[in-house]
Amino acid sequence: MAGEDVSERLDGLTSWHADWRGLRVAVLGLSVTGFSVADTLAELGSDVHVFTESADEEYARLLPVIGAGLWTGSLSTVPESLSAFAPEVVVASPGFAPSHPVIEWARASGIALWGDIELAWRVRDKVPAANGAPAEWILVTGTNGKTTTTRLAATMLVAGGLRAAPVGNIGTPVLDAVRDPSGFDALVVELSSHQLWYLGLQAGTSKVSPHASVCLNLADDHLEWHGSAEAYRDAKAHVYDSTRVACVYNKSDEATRRMVEDADVIDGARAIGFDLGVPGPSDLGLVDGILVDRAFLEDRRTSALEITTLAELAEQGLGAPHVVANILAASALARSLDVPPTAIREALRGFRLDPHRIEVVAVEGGITWVDDSKATNPHAASSSLTAFPGAIWIVGGQLKGVDVSDLVSGRGAASKAAIVIGVERSAVVEAFARHAPGVPVFEVEDTETEDVMARVVELAIGIARDGDVVLLAPAAASFDQFASYADRGRRFSDAVRERLGRGIDDGNDVGSDGPQVDLG
Template sequence: MALADMSGDATARLDGLTSWHADWTGLRVLVLGLDPVGFSVVDTLAELGSDVLVIDDAAPEDLARLVPVIGARLESGPLDAVPDAANQFAPEVVVATDAFAPSHPILAWAEQTGAAVWGDAELAWRVRDKVARETGEPAEWLVVSGSAGKSTTIALTATMLVADGRRAAPCGAGGVPILDAVRDPQGFDALVVELSEGQLRHLAAAGAPGAPVPRASACLGAADDADHSALGLVYRNSVTACVYNRTDAATMRMVEEADVTEGARAIGVGLDTPGPSDVGVVDGILADRAFVENRRTSAAEIATIEQLAERGLAEPHLVFDVLAAAALARAAGAELAGVARGIDAFRR
């Protein structure tokens, strides 16, 4: 079995790869899976000058043709065991798409050889400074997980932030790959990132060099058959707010057990009357009691159910998505007027 050289110097090198402008040249990276996310990983690393091998048992022809063009290599074949090509390559890093569970034989082999195992979200976080904001800082991240409603919520949140004057975009699972958004030359002030259970399982540990530190996070709900431990990782390192479904005991436990940045607040979302630090509904009015000056005695109007009905958003699950998006946007500093304009502008 070939072994990756993970000496102290090699580990220090990986720990230092936390910028697009770091030296990624020649880093041996094995990428598992050539779906659109996998290709975004390959394309990013090739652009950075890394030595990239991607393996897939059924790579789409259009993506497979592009791999050698961008300077990477593709090996096709079964993935139920460690391919000889992977052994010979001796990767320093293995990047797994979300279809590969941590227990997969190739990932178990990677850990045995001393190779680091990342997901696409960790790589995206490490190189997020490719296109900086006007302040010189990279885009903030707002991250969303859950068993349902994610795509609508991230789209709503991004629309609200744009209406508030930010450059924002939704990305992640089921949509634009995070790495494509990070490398978009126009740049963004905020990325609203949907993370699947598979992506969450591959996040770096809290405090690790590649661990995302989101401005705010949300788990919209957890089905009984979902991986609750994975979904709860969405809250890790959150800075400002952890948005949860207050009618879902599982998400409440996730927030209680989350390893967050000191000062992060728990923000409850529900379709009933909100308490302090919640958003909810009172007499047909979507109300914010989380981001007002006096949360104990006052609330602010976000929108009305009647207004949502005019935009096809009055179904209960969509009202919930609007409330969750409003909580995320407010946690990112959006004004109520911007949130309201975003609701007006949103199209499903």
């Protein structure tokens, strides 16, 4: 099929009920996202072939069952099988960076290059909501706080009587939700910068047009994937493309305000700000310890609607400043879909943070042990250090091309001590030597994974005194020594409890979910 004919056909594929039969699609990667893409397109009747360097045994077994082909091998160059297949569309899993040889080949060849989000939007009408329309989409991104805000917003929507679910980068592929036979009124879609980069490739042709969107904050991250801070920022900004109702932004983060100002949105979309200050009209913020909405009410010039109080949030372990900011952002998203403030308050009463997000592991002998293993970049670690100033800080891992100097010279300089772990310890130790020489620094030398956290806890016990906080906020990825940030956090918690004589199962329940819809 000629290039112009392919483009015309793809432009018309905007419904589950369109004719997707015979469309040649190469799917790159066979993770949970890649399989959801292959499964969806196979169900639609497309000619689907998956190309991956390695395949999960279960997914590999299922592909021929659903009618999709599978090729495994090195993708350091473009496989002959891929070029011979001559795909009309390539759908890439988010792990494939812009510099990947296959991605460069697809772009140079003029082949349509999508991510799973573009495909999911085009087929989102498979199971309409109760009103007969496809589910509304709310998009959430940011360097930090995405998962918490996504869960918060979905929980608030459910409390407001909507059938809603958190999906996307949070763990459940959007395509699985789109095909759920019970249908949804709204989907809260967490998007990584990788997924947004793929959306940006279709700028001007992408069909995605969310009801509301937010970029929570921006700080350097994933620079090794994007190639530069500017490219990372540009990818994040695509969250606001074609937003129809509410572009929610962080008033305390100038970059997010500029994103909204520069965004190509649908006429009538409003800019809704949030921060921890007194809100102006069209903002959410704080007044005398009360979280208020001055955006979604008629008399917003002179009035505000109460959502909840700082005191109530603190009682539930939700009082850290960055968590309060996430709550305000999620409230703005929920209010854009007319969820009453009373329902938002009720949702918050049952909400708990994810495990490994400022999770108190133990308090004994006046020492508080906190697991924030999910702080995988400097921006997130800065929020943790703000919540626990003067902590004994456990830091280090894979830095992902990001310089930690500003973090060390800023929040890190107030630490009582630093315990440095991970393969890139030297960069962290040198940052302390240059920018915070008064902070005692202890290194955990190359150690087997099983022993890292035992050594960390041993060092911390030798330093900590009554009233101290020992804070795991690594500011780095975990894959140098651990399976994931969750594995890192579990091992820290286990080591703490074992040393304190509690056993590894004596945790709290801060990771339990609030009211959400189970996708099954």
